[in-house]
Amino acid sequence: MSEESSENERQRKLEKLQELGIEPYNGPYPVTHRAPLIQAGFSELEGQSVAVAGRLVAIRVHGKAAFAHLDDGEGRIQLYLRADTLAETYTTFTDLLDIGDIIGCHGTVFKTRTGEVTISVQKFKLLTKSLRELPEKWHGLKDVELRYRQRYLDFIANSKARQNIHLRIRMIALVRRFLEDRDFLEVETPILQPIYGGAMARPFVTHHHALNLPLYLRIAPELYLKRMTVGGFNRVYEIGRNFRNEGISSTHNPEFTALEVYQAYADYRDMMQLTEELIAFLAQQIFDSYRVSMAGTEINLEPPWERLSLQQVFRMHAGIEIESLQDLAFARNYLGQNSIRVEKKLSWGTAVDEILKKWIEPELKGPVFLYDYPTVLSPLAKNKPGDPDWVERFQPILAGIELGNAFSELADPREQRIRFQRQHQEKEKGDEEAHPMDEDFVTALEYGMPPTGGLGIGLDRLIMLFAQEESLREIITFPTLRPKAL
């Protein structure tokens, strides 16, 4: 087989290297410079000696001289190797090293006649022998299954894949900086929870042996973060993984990274401001502009963002009064006319939700805050003053995508208990995503939670939009896949 013969070829070279007394897995190596710095600082570095280390990604042998490209993780730099400088080690390089091998080398910086900044190698050291052939140099690794399964190959072969992860890391660091600057404390709350909550979703279930207890992987940290505001932590946030046992799609992964923020003595209007300022800050830091190209259109993220109540948006985009959907016969008729399929049991809440998600939101370029939601859809949000049917809740929409969810938190333990009981009834009726009763949380509210604004943002989706990708998997370091059957 070809793979075998190629591996044997590399195996043969590895054995030959050992015969020559060259250790094929070596290290460390004292690196003095990184590729982008050598290129940027050429005028100062010309003629100077530098030491670099990285993976050989291209080799061009021209008889008694050779060129190679080294990828050091930050960039690529060309190497120039000559038989007269390197003596007998020159043939070691040309005969026994391969694309994919990791080496360290030092030499002087110069420019070739074509103007490329290059290191004229004085000495090199093999650090790691690669036993498998890398993906093709020109087309890279295209096969999406291989790209996600062997993500390390994707990162080696496709610079956009690497850039996406760098962007992700940078954005998350910037979110932390933004919140630290506003005196929010980053906290850690349980991922393993005896009662899951804070969202409507099916959980993953696991089991603790010593306690002989079923535990759920959190679907959201919400109820614990609110317990912290009860405990006197007035500005908290958490960035972490949530787990939802739902389908996988270009905008859903079973584990995803969410930001949740809680600010005591604030409400959802403050959270709107926090949201637009946060995302505008990210755009400024990353693109140096409020105008950002997302999903094929330019979006202006400069605050303040448009704010549309559900009443307004239903009038504008659906041409109906939202309350008219409380008449289920009308709702059924309307959904049918617009060929919106509803698999769940039709109710006032599901009708609103379906029209919003399938009909209205995809049309909204944004950025826009949709606000004031029906209470039935929001078991943890606070009612609008004097109006039990509506809650103070909003969702930020960007390029037709729901980026998150926020509300004035429900602090009244009596009302919270009733909402839980209603959810519990839905669960009894077979709604697997209904919120379970959490007595301990209600108890916490009975001790008193300050008025609080809460915000959740799906960071993966935000990163996806900033990365100009159309699938979450492109910005998730290791996307969830079914293991290959043997």
Next chain:
RNA sequence: GGGCCGUUAGCUCAGCAUGGUAGAGCAUCUGCCUUUUAAGCAGAGGGUCGCAGGUUCGAGUCCUGCACGGCUCACCA
């Protein structure tokens, strides 16, 4: 979970409508080559065509099932 599409050399892809001994480029190997950059020139090796059945004298190609993946619908952020 449903529908549609895909799976051929290490990688990127042809070949399949009309069945007849498996192709190209890159990579690899051999030879030549001291400023190339998808280096070049000459030659060579490399395949249970995703897996299992079926139809057929004959299947990469047609049919069925399965696996994995992508898109999409459904659910959710």
